[in-house]
Amino acid sequence: MSRNVITIDADASVIDAIKTMLSHHISGLPVVDRDGTLVGILSDGDFIRRVEVGTEKRRGRWLAMLAGTNQVALDFARQHGRKVRQIMSPKPITVEEDIPLEQVVQLMESHGVTRFPVMRDKKLVGMVTRTDFMTAIANPRLEGLPSSGDDDQIRTSVIAALAHAPWRPAALNVSVHDGIVSMRGSIRSDNAHKAAIVAAENIDGVKRVEDQLVKITYPPPEEDYGGGDFVSLEVEPSTEDDQPL
Structure with missing residues (x-):
């Protein structure tokens, strides 16, 4: 995981959040309040549906009714919001510092996410992302292992x-x-x-x-046939019952 976690204040502007992500070459930001408590997470996917680029969701009357007033209102706020808290995903899924990697993978696959804030005693201490797995696989110590055996x-x-x-x-x-x-x-x-x-x-x-x-x-x-060679079966002698009528 990455321990030097870059965070963003929930009341920061969306533009400031974008500048922070671009300058640090990161695709996600933990969102904290003024006390440093984790309150949400912001990712590059939160900027796909935005009014500035003309990709906001446009629903007709009937589709809006099917989606429901609450969902339509939420979409509007996230697609037009100017503050981080207005577009972030609240109550992010977190993992504890000592969680096994297998469980991290299972959570990523089941929830369709690419990063988790890492917690210790309810305090943010790091971030684990898919990139961390790539880094571990490409660890130079794993390359050039000595040959063993003839x-x-x-x-x-x-x-x-x-x-x-x-x-x-x-x-x-x-x-x-x-x-x-x-x-x-x-x-x-x-x-x-x-x-x-x-x-x-x-x-x-x-x-x-x-x-x-x-x-x-x-x-x-x-x-x-479950293994083994074919075996020819012996032809049984005919009986009276086998004779044609």
């Missing part, structure tokens, strides 16, 4: 990584030479194809993956 170990690891995946290739053949993985076999879909390559590339020590997988248009017999 070719045989790499091959064993690749096979193990694919062994229990529901999209694993059929008739998979894996060979490794000097860290270069060659994969042959049949795959059912483009997504399964991509997943198999990614799984191999994520094994420590893999320098490159030579893709020789072939897409098939129907399930291979051994998977279609």
Whole structure:
């Protein structure tokens, strides 16, 4: 998360808020009152529907009736408001400082938001955004990890990584030479194809993956029938009941 949080006063002007966001290259601002208490959040999405650029919502009489007087009034205030408190989203969803990342992701996905104010004892101490996940993934410490294991170990690891995946290739053949993985076999879909390559590339020590997988248009017999080879059934001798009438 970002600990150096830039905030905006609820009574600040919309123009001041825009200037602050542009000058600091940020897409969201926590909104605080004069006591520093978090009262809302302002994001770049709050400026999409604005009268200044001609994008305010225009409803006919019947649509206005369907939306309801309260919603129409709220839209007007947010699209014409001059103060931050008039256009901000009040009562923002917040997270505690020690929340697991998995829960942050779930909240972002379920609420369709890209940022959360981070709280400690009801005080704002940071902001967590989608950008923080990008920064963590691109951490230089994760790059250039030392290679571990020889070719045989790499091959064993690749096979193990694919062994229990529901999209694993059929008739998979894996060979490794000097860290270069060659994969042959049949795959059912483009997504399964991509997943198999990614799984191999994520094994420590893999320098490159030579893709020789072939897409098939129907399930291979051994998977279609639950595994194993076809077995020819013995022909049972005919009986009197089998004779034509």
